[in-house]
Amino acid sequence: xxxxxxxxxxxxxxxxxxxxxxxxxxxxxxxxxxxxxxxxxxxxxxxxxxxxxxxxxxxxxxxxxxxxxxxxxxxxxxxxxxxxxxxxxxxxxxxxxxxxxxxxxxxxxxxxxxxxxxxxxxxxxxxxxxxxxxxxxxxxxxxxxxxxxxxxxxxxxxxxxxxxxxxxxxxxxxxxxxxxxxxxxxxxxxxxxxxxxxxxxxxxxxxxxxxxxxxxxxxxxxxxxxxxxxxxxxxxxxxxxxxxxxxxxxxxxxxxxxxxxxxxxxxxxxxxxxxxxxxxxxxxxxxxxxxxxxxxxxxxxxxxxxxxxxxxxxxxxxxxxxxxxxxxxxxxxxxxxxxxxxxxxxxxxxxxxxxxxxxxxxxxxxxxxxxxxxxxxxxxxxxxxxxxxxxxxxxxxxxxxxxxxxxxxxxxxxxxxxxxxxxxxxxxxxxxxxxxx
Numbered sequence: 414x415x416x417x418x419x420x421x422x423x424x425x426x427x428x429x430x431x432x433x434x435x436x437x438x439x440x441x442x443x444x445x446x447x448x449x450x451x452x453x454x455x456x457x458x459x460x461x462x463x464x465x466x467x468x469x470x471x472x473x474x475x476x477x478x479x480x481x482x483x484x485x486x487x488x489x490x491x492x493x494x495x496x497x498x499x500x501x502x503x504x505x506x507x508x509x510x511x512x513x514x515x516x517x518x519x520x521x522x523x524x525x526x527x528x529x530x531x532x533x534x535x536x537x538x539x540x541x542x543x544x545x546x547x548x549x550x551x552x553x554x555x556x557x558x559x560x561x562x563x564x565x566x567x568x569x570x571x572x573x574x575x576x577x578x579x580x581x582x583x584x585x586x587x588x589x590x591x592x593x594x595x596x597x598x599x600x601x602x603x604x605x606x607x608x609x610x611x612x613x614x615x616x617x618x619x620x621x622x623x624x625x626x627x628x629x630x631x632x633x634x635x636x637x638x639x640x641x642x643x644x645x646x647x648x649x650x651x652x653x654x655x656x657x658x659x660x661x662x663x664x665x666x667x668x669x670x671x672x673x674x675x676x677x678x679x680x681x682x683x684x685x686x687x688x689x690x691x692x693x694x695x696x697x698x699x700x701x702x703x704x705x706x707x708x709x710x711x712x713x714x715x716x717x718x719x720x721x722x723x724x725x726x727x728x729x730x731x732x733x734x735x736x737x738x739x740x741x742x743x744x745x746x747x748x749x750x751x752x753x754x755x756x757x758x759x760x761x762x763x764x765x766x767x768x769x770x771x772x773x774x775x776x777x778x779x780x781x782x783x784x785x786x787x788x789x790x791x792x793x794x795x796x797x798x799x800x801x802x803x804x805x806x807x808x809x810x811x812x813x814x815x816x817x818x819x820x821x822x823x824x825x826x827x828x829x830x831x832x833x834x835x836x837x838x839x840x841x842x843x844x845x846x847x848x849x850x
Contacts (some may be wrong), residue, residue, distance in 0.1 A: 536561060620632035639718075651664070653714075658683070677719040700741070712739055731760065737788060740785060762818060777823075785820055809825065
């Protein structure tokens with residue numbers, strides 16, 4: 414650990430210490446829900462009541478972090494502890510639940526959560542009744558995870574590292590390698606999996622040890638969403654997950670946690686539930702480019718990263734606009750959860766004067782601007798156009814290349830399809846089907 418990282422760790426530990434006492438814990442849990450506009454006056458009242466400034470600072474920080482954490486942890490946030498970095502890097506609880514279900518479906522009874530952070534994944538694993546050994550090299554993280562896992566008697570928290578873990582201690586392993594590095598110039602993300610701590614090669618060696626040396630054992634490892642699919646071994650299943658349109662993670666699943674014949678997959682979690690698309694050895698190639706049709710599709714980022722453009726294009730009967738750009742086009746509308754669809758209204762070569770005249774003529778002043786394959790920045794274009802002066806009609810401008818030419822597609826988003834009524838005699842859910850589309 415660098416001196417800068419050690420200093421940061423020490424500062425986090427000092428900030429946590431007051432709230433780990435019985436007095437601090439009781440004071441924190443006595444506070445009303447956090448409101449930014451009331452925080453200064455609330456802190457002043459606590460100091461006037463005789464509480465030490467360090468304790469007031471600690472409980473007010475935790476109260477603020479709990480409010481922020483509701484987006485990831487829901488109602489559980491109000492009884493948890495956090496560090497700022499730990500909260501930022503923590504897995505959302507609905508996503509952690511999907512991780513835990515993989516282990517449960519594979520019949521894994523005990524899991525080591527290596528690099529547990531504040532304990533989000535451990536909570537999900539223990540919530541399904543698995544025995545959990547949560548491990549982290551940060552004393553501050555261990556202290557926080559210990560508090561967050563106190564409702565789960567099947568979970569224990571330990572100070573240690575992935576490299577020192579005994580694979581025989583549990584049946585399975587969940588691992589979240591460190592993907593950031595801290596230096597004098599700040600913090601940066603590591604995109605090369607061999608720069609992770611531990612590196613992907615060490616993770617796979619751990620999986621091989623878990624599997625007895627010949628095969629990979631039941632191990633799941635969280636990777637950065639920007640990891641290069643081509644850099645990953647074919648013997649694992651890599652699943653990219655998109656949460657309400659944002660690609661949050663890629664996960665390498667090994668051994669019995671990987672599905673046979675699936676090399677990569679994309680899971681999209683949204684308001685209408687979860688949807689999955691799989692890629693196997695016989696995956697269709699990316700489609701050939703062709704003319705712009707009546708409809709344009711913007712595939713979700715998880716679909717793109719998982720190498721599933723060919724599979725999606727086949728399902729949509731679509732083609733690409735340009736070999737290097739992941740927009741698809743088709744002559745008929747097909748609703749899909751894996752891409753955002755648009756009806757094409759017009760198309761023209763890109764030019765500021767031409768576009769301005771078009772917007773004025775059609776009174777298009779409320780614009781969504783999207784881009785792929787062009788250097789034009791949407792906000793810069795918006796400032797130059799000043800579209801509000803043209804009128805109140807809505808449109809989406811899609812800046813891209815068509816047959817190598819910089820173009821603007823004027824489009825309207827597809828309306829959301831109406832949900833089909835559920836049959837009244839639907840069979841009961843088979844829990845083995847939960848991860849299927």
